[in-house]
Amino acid sequence: MIESAVLERVLTAALRGGGDFAEVFVEDRSSSTARYDDGRVEELTTGRDRGAGIRVIVGDSTGFAHTADLGEAGLLDAAAAASNAAKGGTGAARSVSLTRSEPTRSHEIEIPSEGVAKAKKIELLRRADDAARSTGSAIRSVSASYAEGRRRILVANSDGLLTSDDQTRTRFAVQSVASGDTGLQTGSEAPGRSVGFELYDEFSVDDIARISAQRALALLDAVPAPSGQLPVVLAKGAGGVLFHEACGHGLEADLVQRDASVFKDLIGTQVASPLVTVIDDGTFAREWGTFAIDDEGRPAQRNVLIDKGILTDFMWDFARARKTGRQSSGNGRRETYRHLPMVRMTNTYLPEGDTDPLDIIRDTEYGLYCAQLGGGQVDTATGDFVFGVTEGYLIEHGEITRPVRAAQLVGNGPQTMRLVDAIGNDFATWTGTCGKNGQGVPVSSGQPTLRVARMTVGGTAA
């Protein structure tokens, strides 16, 4: 993207004020989306964004500037601005020489989406509309979208690192609205992978559409969700976001270093039920949160965070790892070149156990079965979290019975982790965007069917 000699001169300029570390992050991103709504292809959008972010670290302070001008003059201006913002450096100015390294990829892209005709993509949207509408006559409105993005990044830093990655992601989403005596209800399904057009070999758009429509239709007959504490069974894939919120964020080293994590002093201690192992794995082939290098040039890693209930490690980016005198765990990510990197999750999951999921349900006298969750939020300093149930059912006498209307679940991370009392032998993942300090990055979460002995369910029924 940019010649190595230019990058060396820019890094040298960035260190002119005596910074401890300097980095150039270059990004060239293109995206293409199409939206089908109200019975027609409404709009196609193409986006292009490229630029560079330059940071200079002095002590624990970072100066940052970014530019859309990738010419040498533009980069040198940004380097001067970053160096200026990071004033107070006492180190000597020095020159930088770079050595190129090639990252290892977890998988290759089989069918680059740029090469697929737009007409063919639009055909998928029409099929989704047909499939959703034919699922039930109560379906009144369907919207579908496809989104594909390619992000080429390059990282060069004053430690001599020069590396790059080429990331592709494809996602298809359908939202259905059903209308009945109880009013309007919605259902959605939106799988995504770090792949090209081969996404549609793994997922059929007809299935995606039908799942979204079935969710909306089921809710037409839903009863109000119960309120109070009861056992909660999370279907495979649906509950990964619980662990993303309940413990994942609290294991991010930036929050730990700000004293804003309930897990701060708990390394080596039992923080969860012995049934619980939590892994964050940026190398998980094809998954939504996968990459070859993170946005600081560090190769993706598989990190075991909790091993059979024992807290083993936090997640680290470059700046927080450097402060502690260790290596980054490959969790330094940023939304775009306009943002500073921070500690972020990738694909966070609980591996499967050995119980038949049906036995978990049979063994539950009365509780809530969550088939789809709508995302959540956590206060890492207290551990209190919430997440929304977008498809849920009552479990009565060991059987899944009536659908319930949307409810919120609340709990406390460390407490909930200890209350996991059954883990199934199945597994699935969920695609999402994780927001933190105003930056969104693609992540996935996954888990087998599992049960939490009790959680607070916030419905309206007594």
Added chain:
Amino acid sequence: MSEDPNELLALCRQIAARARGAEQIEAFASRGRETDIEVVHGAVESLTVATSSGVGIRVVAEGRQGFAWAGSLDNDVVAETLEAARDNAHFAEPDEAVALASPDDVAGDAVTLDLWREGLASVPTDDKVAFAIALDTRLRAADSRIIGVEAAGYGDIASASALATSRGIEASTRRTLASAYVYAMADDGRGTQTGYAVRAGRNFDELDVDEIVAMACERSTRLLGAEQPKSKRLAVVLDPLVTASFLGLVASIFNGEAMLKGRSLFADRVGETVASPQFELIDDPTDVRSLGAAPRDAEGAPCRRNVLLDGGVMQGFLHNTYTARRAKTTTTASAVRGGYRSTPSVGARSLRLKNGDRQPDELFGEVGEALYVQAVHGLHSGTNPISGDFSVGAEGLMIRDGALAEPVREVTIASTIPRMLLDVVAVGADAVYLPGGTVGTTLVISDMTMSGA
């Protein structure tokens, strides 16, 4: 190029002039200069100084719309973006209502609003850094129970934007915005509680460190000792910040696009009573005090005051020119765009409630036992403005005998949005102008389900 809207307007005009035959082109360009400071442990963790710009181009031909954007104003990039938008238009399916606004659609004089503070540019970065550090250090010193500051920061942006279309519509504006926030962590041996405070204005000197510190300190320390209460139904008093979030949800029901696409709960309710008479909802971007104020909307129509609920009766929907054409009405000047990366959609800019005549503490005296909700969590996962479901995590304090009493945690509050609108019993006399443009007010709802132990 500086933050000069005229230079951007000239660029947009050049792009719009490239329309061929019956093709219509709309060009939108923006440019902003920002400063962002984050403080951790009393020292600057990061200082960002940067400018960003971009262009979004919409092409409409024979009722088909295509769009493309780029984060650059370079000539070659702009030319590529126009070609991409043209190509995209071929693949959309025609809709006779799809067209750029005509000069008649957006006729009328816009109010003059002074949204720009020249002085912001001359504030030294060191003063901004000192402000952000003071948020952290003064908060730590404010109360012995404050054990830490999770994050503190200051940010400002000076931005300009312009719009030009091949149908002859032109508009441009510039604005400044400064904001600061802090997250407090408090602990007195009974467990950690957090409190968030944010303030925003058009200039640096409108922000007051001590006001923000006091707010975060109060909001964290008053939750100390919080316990999970038993589930019950009771009245709920929403803090102005929470009310603002609630108004955002309610506004989506009044969105003309949602109505046309079968996604509004109130599609057939215009002229009917759908809310308590106390709940008078207004979207008024002509109020210069609102940080969402704007002289013209995203299609160039002069902004106006739109009353959505009057005496509890639904007055109508918000529209842009496309949704108005389909609904056989006229635009309410409610075209909004999330920057150069998207086409104009429909939305509110400056929501507010008509204030009641009593201050929050007077309202506390009237509600009996109630839950004061200081913050909600999971608003986007637990609520659904299409179905009307509302269930969110909440933190706050009980109100007893007319005053705030013991704090609560790990609770949810639930109802449905239509029910909540009817159950509003009072609106406070207070008004907080929030960064998103909404004006926050204390709101009393007579009946919700609180889930706890």
